[in-house]
Amino acid sequence: MFCSVLLLATLSRCISGDHLNPNNFFYKDREEYNDQFNGTKLRVFAPQPTVFAINGSATILPCKFWYExxxxxLPEVWIRWTYVLGRWAEDTDVMVATGSSFRDFGSYSGRVKLRQDFPGDAALVISGLQPSDIGRYHCEVVDGQEDGSVTVKLELHGVVFPYQHPAGRYKLGFVGAQQACESQAAVLATPAQLLQEWKEGLNWCKAGWVTDGTVRYPITKPRDECGGECLDPGVRLYRKLYENRDEFDSFCFTDTLGGTVYYLTPASDMTLAEAQQACQNDGAQIAKVGQLYAAWKFNGLNYCNGGWLDDGSVRYPITKPHDNCGPPEPGVRYLGFPPPQAKYGVFCFKAT
Structure with missing residues (x-):
């Protein structure tokens, strides 16, 4: 109880401001409070512990409370949302509210509000989602007698794709994996993003780094060369058995395109240098791998001809599988890193 009172005092200081109404909180009459709510237990719950949303859109982080x-x-309560920075760092305030009074903070100013669709609804609405918004959020409800809390994780919805070094399989350390993704208009994927992509059908028998420093690979169709047929489908995790093996591939993530990817139809196929020049002559740039995946995922790009990309690889996107265009599943087909003198078409990118 003492901790709850201290927290209320802290919240009272946080929520005060020139634009807020004075707050006459109910705990001024503790005897009246105890008589009305003696024996009740405050419950706080998140119906959806992980939320996936689209960059630039609005989303809702669920949180509700009730009494048993x-x-x-219902008593008047204080609701506090914070962004969780980590075990040893102090959480960042997002907003605090009670009744009709509220205050938002920092980069969240003007972008957050409580939904309040029903009694006990403490869901947080965030608009104009940014990549920096990804992470864990803490919903805390305080009523003066006790408090309860729950954590909700926010992830951006996009596409996860495997990526390897041009020199071949398993050539990337953790930092190198981060840099490789960033060089291709993407970032290193989180474990939750890789799990979500596995749920959507990603089946890849090569291990890659993710943001928490672990190495994983997603399997939807178990087979001998991928951990054995007897194991259930899932995202495999490399453990200490491989602690001395510090080079793998990477799993990259992109959630936005920011332009148009298109196949430039040349008079004839081109070397890598010729392909780069052809895109420049067309007022564009040669597309990066992340941009091709985004165009395939978000815009339905479908083209059954291999084309050069920025990293020197050759790929092509298929949303409507058909004969002579690879496997029966949609995906971005990978033809490897041919010699730069080899001749193919090219995928170009024009920013909007």
Whole structure:
């Protein structure tokens, strides 16, 4: 109880401001409070512990509270949302609210509000989502007598793709994996993003780095060369058995395109240098791998001809599988890193 009172005092200081109404909180009459809510237990719950949303859109982080047994009326409560920075760092305030009074903070100013669709609804609405918004959020409800909390994780919806070094399989350390993804208009994927992509059908028998420093690979169709047929489908995790093996591939993530990717139809196929020049002559740049995946995922790009990309690889995107265009599943087909003198078409990118 003492901790709850201290927290209320802290929240009272946080929520005060020139634009807020004075707050006469109910705990001024503790005897009246105890008489009405004695024996009740505050419950706080998140119906959806992980939320996936699209960059630039609005989303809702669910949080609701109730009492057991249910009192005749809900007490006035303080609701505090924070962004969780880590075990040893202090959480960052997102907003605090009670009744009709609220205050938002920092980069969240003007972008957040409470939904309040029903009694006990403490869901947080965030608009104009940014990549920096990804992470864990803490919803805390305080009523003066006790407090309860729950954590909700926010992930951006996009596409995860495997990526290897041009020199071949398993040539990237953790930092190198981060840099490789960033060089191709993407970032290193989180474990949750890789898990979500596996749920959507990603099946890849090569291990790659993700953001927490672990190495994983997603399997939807178990087979001998990928951990054995007897194992269930899932995202495999490399453990200490491989602690001395510090070079793998990477899993990259992109959630935005920011332009148009198109196949430039040349008079004849081109070397890599000729392909780069052809895109420049067309007022564009040679497309990066992340941009091709984004165009395939978000815009439905479908083209059954291999084309050069920025990293020197040759790939082509298929959303409508058909004969002579690879496997029966949609995907971005990978033809490797041919010699730069080899001749193919090219995928170009024009920013909007």
């Amino acid at each position: 047994p249910e009192p005749s009326s």
